[in-house]
Amino acid sequence: MHILVLGAAGMVGRKLSERLLRDGRLGKTDITAMTLQDVVAPAQPAKTGFPVNTVTCDFAVPGAAEKLVADRPDVIFHLAAIVSGEAELDFDKGYRINLDGTRMLLDAIRLVGGGYKPRIVFTSSIAVFGAPFPEAISDEFFHTPLLSYGTQKAIDELLLADYSRRGFMDGIGIRLPTICIRPGLPNKAASGFFSNILREPLAGKEAVLPVSEDVRHWHATPR
Amino acid sequence: MHILVLGAAGMVGRKLSERLLRDGRLGKTDITAMTLQDVVAPAQPAKTGFPVNTVTCDFAVPGAAEKLVADRPDVIFHLAAIVSGEAELDFDKGYRINLDGTRMLLDAIRLVGGGYKPRIVFTSSIAVFGAPFPEAISDEFFHTPLLSYGTQKAIDELLLADYSRRGFMDGIGIRLPTICIRPGLPNKAASGFFSNILREPLAGKEAVLPVSEDVRHWHATPR
Known part of the structure; x- marks a missing residue:
């Protein structure tokens, strides 16, 4: 199993990569290769039981996603994003990375062809919700994001659901709180x-x- | 008041344009000019009390939206869309018109500058909802579209809300049922x-x- 981690140099990306490298498997399946991508150079891990490739690039520029998925990774952890404060301060950058980047990734996967249908695990955010909040947020609580960041994540969730329904990928979004x-x-x-x-x-x-x-x-x- | 109608040759667009032309005003404000746009030629109305310009173009190609908003229409009715069955059959066309087209329009408005902040009335759809449905759909019923069309409309609603919150426009989305x-x-x-x-x-x-x-x-x- 080949695993691609986008945003591997971030806090969650480093923790996730370390765990995958230590376990050497995901669920019951042995990992045979990993690719660690980030816009800043991900650390090259020492002594791994399988090849680990590090890629330093902006995943949200045209053509980048195609290269990242060209060797058909089986599982893609998509953690790459501009964080909330920055997405609010820089409107264009937030939409470019958090919406366009994610969509280019999903389209690159869709267009690989030959029945390619990877598992994609996307880190969404509780920012898809907007106050006022009930005592507990149920699975059916509606999405009224109050920031551009939450808007971008909510849109990504909608895309992920539609692309999965269409059979282009097997996607799941996880709404992370503050880590x-x-x-x-x-x-x-x-x-x-x-x-x-x-x-x-x-x-x-x-x-x-x-x-x-x-x-x-x-x-x-x-x- | 200058009114721009996108999708003016469609069923709703024709009805809306006829009504505006007949009333000569919107609410309490006199209409001073109208622009009717569609990808098929909108009918040129006879005997109007103000200039009516018809534009035949695909609003969703790069540069088209900039031209349509260059003379700063005060109210924009955005009815242009690929309908549900077609958006489901032609994945790329649906996303190009219903998502990219709408986003290019919103960005064109955002980038006009000089305090330009038009009223934009967007025709969304009940397709933003997904079954199973409750007896009555409340304002807080969550969005789980079951088609690409509904996905695109739900994304447009999120964009419209964020762009309005940011002060780029005064947007409202109306979820039309089957007309x-x-x-x-x-x-x-x-x-x-x-x-x-x-x-x-x-x-x-x-x-x-x-x-x-x-x-x-x-x-x-x-x-």
Whole structure:
């Protein structure tokens, strides 16, 4: 099984890649090759039991996706995205990466031909939802994103569902909450302060909570 | 007030244009000019109290939308679309017209500049919803389209909401049900048989109901 990870140098991408490399399999299937892609160079892992190829490129430029799927990876983890704060600040960039990039990827898969139908695991976001929220968000809670980032993720979900229904791929979207504690410097995620208020005091630094103390938010954290 | 109607030669576009031409105003504002666009030539109305320009072009080719909004129409009725059956049969054409075309239009409006912020009225569809349906569909019923057409319309709604939130336009989407009785020959709408089963017997022709007799569906009909 050949696995392609897009956005492999990000926080979630690194954790996922490390786990796949350590396990050497996904579910019950042995991994035979991995490709790690990101716009910044992904770390080349040492001592792997199978070939691991690292690719440094912008996946959202015309032609990039075609190259990434040309050798027909069986499973594609699509984690590549502009984060929420940046997508809100830079309208064109957000739509270019988060919508056009994803659509070019889905179209590249669709056009490989020869019955190619990979599993594609897409990281969506709870930003597809908009306040006010009920006590619990059910599977049928409607999508009224309040940011361009959430709009782009909601559109990607719709595309993924339609392309899967059409038989071009076997897609699944996972709506991730804020993943923390993010190591290193803050990124441009609008929810980045949730990492900051935990990480900075641990490092002896001051952190500012920019929202009311009674704000309730969804988190997940890797081991 | 200058009004632009995209898809002016279609059933809804013709009815809408006739009404606007007859009233000479929209709400309380006098119409001073109209532009009627379609991919087939819109009829040139006779004896109007203001200039009416007809444009025959594919609105979804690069550069077309820029020309259509260059003289800054105050209200844009965007009715141009590939219907459901055709969007399902021709994947690329459906996405090109219903998604790319709409997005190019919204981007053309966004990039006019100088504070241009038109009212845009977009005809969406009940196809943004997917069965099973509740007894009544509330404003918060979630969107799980079962066809590419509904997917494209749901994406357009998300774009319209985000572009309006950003202040690029004052957009509204209207989810039209099946509009019947459509005159003339059937088109490629998946729901076209709802017109057929009413129109054909009136013309002494046989019509086939392709669904179960207990199917319940939403209709509207112009006067």
